Amino acid sequence: MEGKVRLGARPLLCPLPCVLASSGEADGRRGFAAAAWTGVVNSEPPMVYVALRPSRHTFGLVRETGAFGLNVPPAALVEKVMAAGSVSGRDGDKFERLGLTAFRGEATGTALVAECLLNLECRVVREVELPTHTVFIGEVLECYADARAAEGGLPAAGELLSWGGGEFLVARALATGK
Numbered sequence: 807m808e809g810k811v812r813l814g815a816r817p818l819l820c821p822l823p824c825v826l827a828s829s830g831e832a833d834g835r836r837g838f839a840a841a842a843w844t845g846v847v848n849s850e851p852p853m854v855y856v857a858l859r860p861s862r863h864t865f866g867l868v869r870e871t872g873a874f875g876l877n878v879p880p881a882a883l884v885e886k887v888m889a890a891g892s893v894s895g896r897d898g899d900k901f902e903r904l905g906l907t908a909f910r911g912e913a914t915g916t917a918l919v920a921e922c923l924l925n926l927e928c929r930v931v932r933e934v935e936l937p938t939h940t941v942f943i944g945e946v947l948e949c950y951a952d953a954r955a956a957e958g959g960l961p962a963a964g965e966l967l968s969w970g971g972g973e974f975l976v977a978r979a980l981a982t983g984k
């Protein structure tokens with residue numbers, strides 16, 4: 807097609823939300839990692855997914871606890887999100903290392919990140935093992951929004967961090983849709 811260039815077979819969909827994917831808690835162990843391979847897969851019941859490489863410390867904790875959280879950070883947290891995506895929880899508790907505050911989800915006890923504007927607390931209902939990543943599909947049991955940022959229940963899109971083309975982005979509202 808004229809006017810198009812071929813870029814080859816790559817997972818190029820973007821922008822994607824950029825979250826801190828946190829794990830359930832087991833014997834005081836908890837963790838989280840930056841994750842952009844995440845999204846919504848079902849409405850009733852509400853279901854979301856996060857795709858993690860088995861090499862991630864967070865992967866083992868999610869599998870062990872059967873629960874995860876998707877914590878959507880404000881744009882202002884970008885440095886900590888970058889750090890969460892560069893260091894491993896194997897070398898020490900990331901909440902303490904990055905100076906972030908954990909709170910426990912009421913449904914599963916999942917460790918959630920207080921500084922994030924939106925927190926989805928999920929129970930793993932299915933795992934799909936793919937060649938490089940395992941997709942954890944979770945039923946959303948509860949959502950928590952930052953009371954200061956929430957307008958009508960949801961933080962403004964422009965406050966939330968997303969990821970695309972190798973850089974962090976923020977979204978801009980254009981029109982209202984359902």
Ligand SMILES: Cc1cc2nc3c(=O)[nH]c(=O)nc-3n(C[C@H](O)[C@H](O)[C@H](O)COP(=O)(O)O)c2cc1C
Nearest residue numbers: 839840841842843858859862863864891893894895
């Ligand atoms: C913006 C960004 C997005 C990322 N998305 C994912 C992802 O979707 N899945 C994944 O397995 N790793 C992803 N990573 C890499 C992990 O966050 C990184 O390897 C992290 O250090 C793992 O921490 P852990 O060992 O404590 O789990 C991403 C990193 C960044 C910076």
